[in-house]
Amino acid sequence: xxxxxxxxxxxxxxxxxxxxxxxxxxxxxxxxxxxxxxxxxxxxxxxxxxxxxxxxxxxxxxxxxxxxxxxxxxxxxxxxxxxxxxxxxxxxxxxxxxxxxxxxxxxxxxxxxxxxxxxxxxxxxxxxxxxxxxxxxxxxxxxxxxxxxxxxxxxxxxxxxxxxxxxxxxx
Numbered sequence: 001x002x003x004x005x006x007x008x009x010x011x012x013x014x015x016x017x018x019x020x021x022x023x024x025x026x027x028x029x030x031x032x033x034x035x036x037x038x039x040x041x042x043x044x045x046x047x048x049x050x051x052x053x054x055x056x057x058x059x060x061x062x063x064x065x066x067x068x069x070x071x072x073x074x075x076x077x078x079x080x081x082x083x084x085x086x087x088x089x090x091x092x093x094x095x096x097x098x099x100x101x102x103x104x105x106x107x108x109x110x111x112x113x114x115x116x117x118x119x120x121x122x123x124x125x126x127x128x129x130x131x132x133x134x135x136x137x138x139x140x141x142x143x144x145x146x147x148x149x150x151x152x153x154x155x156x157x158x159x160x161x162x163x164x165x166x167x168x169x170x171x
Contacts (some may be wrong), residue, residue, distance in 0.1 A: 016049065021116060027065040030057075031073060031116055032095070035103070038078045042099070046074060046088055054094035070095040071120055075103040 016034075023029040034049060036042040050072060061067045072095040074088065080101040089097050098119050104111070138144075146161055153161075 023121060027069060029069040031071040031120060033073050033075060033112055035075045039076060039080045039084060042074055042076050042080060043084060050094050058094055073098045076101045077103055077105055
């Protein structure tokens, strides 16, 4: 993942105080980061920013997958009410949105990469190795008893079993 420079003349991320990150694992994923001081600034500006991204950036993309792989992460230095977070994050127009509140005032690129990994790429997941359970399954049920050696059954016997199951379920 790397910070990206966008060369679109209509879309000036610097004037919008945005940073853009791009992940190119399979298809491009564009992630825009916008920092707000408080909830009021977020609420007053998030829709217009999202619309600007849609019109000036998303509309210029040619890759059908990249068009729908846009994220907009709002980092807010103060607390944001849960209902406001929900409203913004559930808005499906143009980008997938994430609101992270109570952010440190001076986030580093490494901090932002960690947030992207946490919310989008999930590379922070820790997967534990587990031993496979190789215990042989057994049951006294009629279905298990009938089907446990299915590879030994011929077609006629399978049809008989299926027919009998259909009769039982039609009651």
